[in-house]
Amino acid sequence: MDTADFEAKLKQDGYHEIATRSMEHRPANGDHVHEFSVRGLVTSGEFIVTCGGDARSYGPGDVFEVAAGEMHNEAIGPEGATIVAGRLY
Numbered sequence: 001m002d003t004a005d006f007e008a009k010l011k012q013d014g015y016h017e018i019a020t021r022s023m024e025h026r027p028a029n030g031d032h033v034h035e036f037s038v039r040g041l042v043t044s045g046e047f048i049v050t051c052g053g054d055a056r057s058y059g060p061g062d063v064f065e066v067a068a069g070e071m072h073n074e075a076i077g078p079e080g081a082t083i084v085a086g087r088l089y
Contacts, residue, residue, distance in 0.1 A: 001041060001061060001063070003020075003041065003043060003084055006041045006063070006084060007084065007086075010039060010086035011086075013039075013088070014088050015037075015039055015086030015087060015088045016086060016087055016088070016089070017086060017087045018084065018085070018086040019084070019085065019086075020043075020082065020083070020084045021082065021083055021085065022080065022081075022082045023045075023047075023076045023080055023081050023082070023083075024076065024080050025076050025077060025078050025079070025080055026075065026076045027075055028048075028050060028073040028074065028075040029073055029074055029075070030073055031071050031072065031073050032071070032072070032073065033068075033069050033070060033071055033072070034066070034068060034069075034087075035068060035069070035089070036068050036087040036088055036089045037065065037066065037067050037068045037087070037088040038064075038065065038066045038085055038086070038087055038088075039063065039064070039065045039085065039086055039088070040063065040064050040065075040083045040084060040085030040086075041061075041062070041063050041083060041084045041085070042058045042059055042060055042061070042062050042063075042064070042081060042082070042083050043060060043082045043083065043084060044060055044079075044080075044081065044082040045059075045060075045076070045077055045079045045080045045081030045082060046058070046059055046076070046077025046078070046079065046081055047059075047062075047064065047074065047075075047076060047077070047081040047083055048074065048075040048076070048077065049064050049066060049072055049073075049074055050072060050073050050074075050075075051066065051070055051071070051072045052071070055075075057077070068088070068089075
């Protein structure tokens with residue numbers, strides 16, 4: 001999916017605080033929750049989200065979502081990752 005199209009869809013669906021983040025490799029950052037939902041598009045590398053003990057790896061072109069209040073953690077693959085993500089309050 002094209003980044004501009006993804007950002008337009010986020011806005012259409014009520015997501016705000018849209019940002020692009022480039023992250024270095026790191027292990028999981030510990031279980032936590034957010035007061036907002038997150039939807040993101042991986043544009044490079046590997047982004048790993050674990051919810052309920054189920055780890056899922058996302059690569060370029062994949063979209064991930066984490067609902068507000070959902071216990072989860074995130075890890076970044078060996079080559080790092082870049083994501084475009086928005087928040088829905």
